[in-house]
Amino acid sequence: MTSASSEGRAGVGRSLARRRGLLLVVAASVLWVFLADNYWVFIGTRGLVLAISTLGLLVLVGWGREISLAQAGLVGSAAYICGYAYRSRSGASQLAVGQKGVPGLGLPYLVSALIAIGFVVLVSVLVALVAVKLSGVYVMVLTLAVQFLLENTLMANSKMTGGIAAVYIPRPALFGIHLESTRAFYFFTLAVLGLSAAALYRFRHSKYGRSLLLVGWDRQAAAAAGVSPWRYKVLAFAVAGAFAGVAGVIIAPLFKSPPGAFDYISFNSLFYLAIPILAGFESLSGVVIVAMGFTVLPSALETFRISPNLYGAAGIGVGTAIGPRGVSGFVSDRLHRRKRSTPTRRDDSDREDLRPPTAADRNAESRPTVAVR
Amino acid sequence: MLALQFYSAALKPAVINGVMTAGLYGLLAVALVVSYRISRTVAFVHGGIALSATLVYWWLVTPPQAGVAPHPHLPGIVGLIMVVIGGAAIATAYAFIVTGKRMANFARITVTTFSLAAMLLLVGIAFTVITAAQGQPAPSPFGTKTFVVFNDAVSVHQLVTLGLLAVFVVGLELLLRYTRTGIYARAIADNGEASRLVGIPTSRVGTLMYALSGAASALGGALLAAKVGTDQTSILFVFLRALMVCVVGGFGSISLALAGALVMAVLDSMVGGGLFGATSSGTREVIVVGALFLVVIVISRLGNYGKAMLSEGL
Numbered sequence: 126m127t128s129a130s131s132e133g134r135a136g137v138g139r140s141l142a143r144r145r146g147l148l149l150v151v152a153a154s155v156l157w158v159f160l161a162d163n164y165w166v167f168i169g170t171r172g173l174v175l176a177i178s179t180l181g182l183l184v185l186v187g188w189g190r191e192i193s194l195a196q197a198g199l200v201g202s203a204a205y206i207c208g209y210a211y212r213s214r215s216g217a218s219q220l221a222v223g224q225k226g227v228p229g230l231g232l233p234y235l236v237s238a239l240i241a242i243g244f245v246v247l248v249s250v251l252v253a254l255v256a257v258k259l260s261g262v263y264v265m266v267l268t269l270a271v272q273f274l275l276e277n278t279l280m281a282n283s284k285m286t287g288g289i290a291a292v293y294i295p296r297p298a299l300f301g302i303h304l305e306s307t308r309a310f311y312f313f314t315l316a317v318l319g320l321s322a323a324a325l326y327r328f329r330h331s332k333y334g335r336s337l338l339l340v341g342w343d344r345q346a347a348a349a350a351g352v353s354p355w356r357y358k359v360l361a362f363a364v365a366g367a368f369a370g371v372a373g374v375i376i377a378p379l380f381k382s383p384p385g386a387f388d389y390i391s392f393n394s395l396f397y398l399a400i401p402i403l404a405g406f407e408s409l410s411g412v413v414i415v416a417m418g419f420t421v422l423p424s425a426l427e428t429f430r431i432s433p434n435l436y437g438a439a440g441i442g443v444g445t446a447i448g449p450r451g452v453s454g455f456v457s458d459r460l461h462r463r464k465r466s467t468p469t470r471r472d473d474s475d476r477e478d479l480r481p482p483t484a485a486d487r488n489a490e491s492r493p494t495v496a497v498r
Numbered sequence: 499m500l501a502l503q504f505y506s507a508a509l510k511p512a513v514i515n516g517v518m519t520a521g522l523y524g525l526l527a528v529a530l531v532v533s534y535r536i537s538r539t540v541a542f543v544h545g546g547i548a549l550s551a552t553l554v555y556w557w558l559v560t561p562p563q564a565g566v567a568p569h570p571h572l573p574g575i576v577g578l579i580m581v582v583i584g585g586a587a588i589a590t591a592y593a594f595i596v597t598g599k600r601m602a603n604f605a606r607i608t609v610t611t612f613s614l615a616a617m618l619l620l621v622g623i624a625f626t627v628i629t630a631a632q633g634q635p636a637p638s639p640f641g642t643k644t645f646v647v648f649n650d651a652v653s654v655h656q657l658v659t660l661g662l663l664a665v666f667v668v669g670l671e672l673l674l675r676y677t678r679t680g681i682y683a684r685a686i687a688d689n690g691e692a693s694r695l696v697g698i699p700t701s702r703v704g705t706l707m708y709a710l711s712g713a714a715s716a717l718g719g720a721l722l723a724a725k726v727g728t729d730q731t732s733i734l735f736v737f738l739r740a741l742m743v744c745v746v747g748g749f750g751s752i753s754l755a756l757a758g759a760l761v762m763a764v765l766d767s768m769v770g771g772g773l774f775g776a777t778s779s780g781t782r783e784v785i786v787v788g789a790l791f792l793v794v795i796v797i798s799r800l801g802n803y804g805k806a807m808l809s810e811g812l
Binding site: 190192255261262263265266267269270271273274276277278281282390391392395396398399402430431432433434435437438439440441442445446 | 617731745
């Protein structure tokens, strides 16, 4: 009884500490904007967008255990479709007086965003329907083929990208709030990220999330337990596609003139993939932090002209070497171990943790873990 | 609309051009199949080796230009040999890592992911160190001579590429059939765990096979430099085609991969050459990717044989 109540107190304490930590993170992510100049706020917004798209990839790669090499293509497609649907019919450009822009459909922003997200989810589901019964390597190749397909069709279409002409996509006003300023757009993106992360957290702890983890862990066991691997793999692809779509529809007005198709080529998909692999598959906040790091670091080290591919390589390489728990799991383990080593009396379980890892431990490492922070 | 048009005059040149291009797809596909058979993982590192080989070969043999850092301007053959040796060395280093004690027990999907990191690393280093104008072709190591076959210009470069592929495949087949190392390699491909138990030096044989496949992908990359130049998208495009070809062949068979390379290259050439009317690159991609999806769906519906073929993956 005493032990149960002390465990309960420890649980409440952990929960309070976690809430305090979350509040601190939220406060820091809001307040730093008032101290930084517009350039860094813009870079921070890009980091948040990258975090949104890689959170979707986390669902597919980390929980569903499938590797998609098309995420950059999907983000780019959503950005171009949203931009095309949203910009005015005249294509009026603010880039230079008298300069003729590339005409769009002139739809409201939210409608354009829904169309773009819908397209990307549709493509993801179609890929999933073909890939769902195949083994990992075929899924990789098929998604890479889709990435090339998007590069050569949608992203090669000057109506979408503007070609060499200037394309102007104004920042929208949503529910009476203008997002024209860099700071306002940052807060908008932060809110979207917060909502996305909260939704993923709820999803992960729902029966659907648990079923998806089971499918990713052991497809046959899931089928035996009455969970349809087919349905959940499709769901994982759809969620990843939806997050790519959300990221894309934010990118379109963020840049005002969308980036060139080169930003969404296949190598960028590998760059995206590096983020959840490095962060680990358990922690949503870890993915956000690594995504921010992957955006801020290249900008901070711009003078050294380091290829983004090298960051991606380092991310995947280190992430692979550390294991599925990634950097966040590694840091969390260290902190946990330090906390547990503080008491004077050490019990057997501590000793077990300190023994060198065996082959069985290494095999166990390759299995997904359940907790998601 | 596409199916309604057929320009028979374009058939022979399209087939000839396709057969010649198959050499490039084939070299990369053979490299992928060889490393897959030995490790049961897709070595994306070959994409990195091919891409960096293209850049390095271009840098080694292209004449110096104004405003660009000096190049060694070596003869084409010398550049080609250096690049092939370099490719084999990189693949050997990669093999040491993935067959080493730490990674030997890793899941196959993890090793495949690691190979993506290796590919990015190679590409990142190559593009950081070598600054090349996008798409600038390098001179062919075999000269610029061309001749006409069925109204289509065929270059010596294309012909030698095809010849090199044939030599490589025959050599590999002889190695696998008639040498002890080859028998070991086949045993590992059949059952890696059992091979280790009976005392076959799996790590050494695996490293040798990786080195051979690295040499093939570097050769393919260097030969690509004369065709598509230093444009990374075009090089990746060829690598993707090689991957697709391997999918068709189930990653396990060199002969199926070569047949796939031939079909893919001829199909590409037919559609691109206007056999079915004028098509954009986007339409070509839709057709080729659609065909790939179709093949995969058909194979997955072939019952047990198809399942075995596809589940051999990961």
